[in-house]
Amino acid sequence: MPVLTLYYAPGTCAQAVRIALEEAQAPHALVRVDFASQQQRTPEYLAVNPKGRVPALATEHGTLTETPALLVYVAQRFAQANLAPSDAFGLARMQEFNSYLASTVHIAHAHRPRAARWADEPEAQAAMQRKVPANMRECFALIERHYLADAAKGPWVLGEQYSVADGYLFTVAGWLKSDGVDIAEFPRVAAHSQRMAQRPAVQRALA
Numbered sequence: 001m002p003v004l005t006l007y008y009a010p011g012t013c014a015q016a017v018r019i020a021l022e023e024a025q026a027p028h029a030l031v032r033v034d035f036a037s038q039q040q041r042t043p044e045y046l047a048v049n050p051k052g053r054v055p056a057l058a059t060e061h062g063t064l065t066e067t068p069a070l071l072v073y074v075a076q077r078f079a080q081a082n083l084a085p086s087d088a089f090g091l092a093r094m095q096e097f098n099s100y101l102a103s104t105v106h107i108a109h110a111h112r113p114r115a116a117r118w119a120d121e122p123e124a125q126a127a128m129q130r131k132v133p134a135n136m137r138e139c140f141a142l143i144e145r146h147y148l149a150d151a152a153k154g155p156w157v158l159g160e161q162y163s164v165a166d167g168y169l170f171t172v173a174g175w176l177k178s179d180g181v182d183i184a185e186f187p188r189v190a191a192h193s194q195r196m197a198q199r200p201a202v203q204r205a206l207a
């Protein structure tokens, strides 16, 4: 019986953690949370994660939430998989990138489902949804010109070293289409996603 259990829903930020677990070849169980039936708001699931969100990762020490925390946990627990830099600066750079995705891209993307709950305020709802593509473009333009600017450093977010940040970028880039943005507008992000799609661990995580 695996010690780790990942609570996830397909297409969500939990995919980044699935990719990390697959890359680490970490024994784990999966529990799919059914958003269609609002399972994330049931008392049973709120007992797992009081925030009513995925991902959540149950461990023998307790349950962790927040994607960047889960990613660094998997990287450090399965250190032999080399999914994070071991030096202080490199690790902080990876955390910087993951925090950027969580605090900007994720928020921009989440405006669409959150607006759907504002049925009693149709104008505010429409205004919020209209802004999603522009907000996503702003976030990805920064990723393209800042984090992926120097392709000569290597194919991954941190350069030569593949890390859990790559699975996170791949996951959020997968939201562009449904948010009304063509990934081709960001050629470095598009090339990164193509490289990611070829990794066996990513293919297992998406299966």
Ligand SMILES: N[C@@H](CCC(=O)N[C@@H](CS)C(=O)NCC(=O)O)C(=O)O
Pocket (backbone or CB within 6 Å): 012, 013, 014, 040, 052, 053, 054, 055, 065, 066, 067, 068, 102, 106, 110
């Ligand atoms: N800050 C959290 C955000 C988690 C989050 O918002 N997850 C979304 C899926 S990507 C979710 O569970 N949404 C369900 C809901 O809001 O009802 C993280 O980084 O893990």
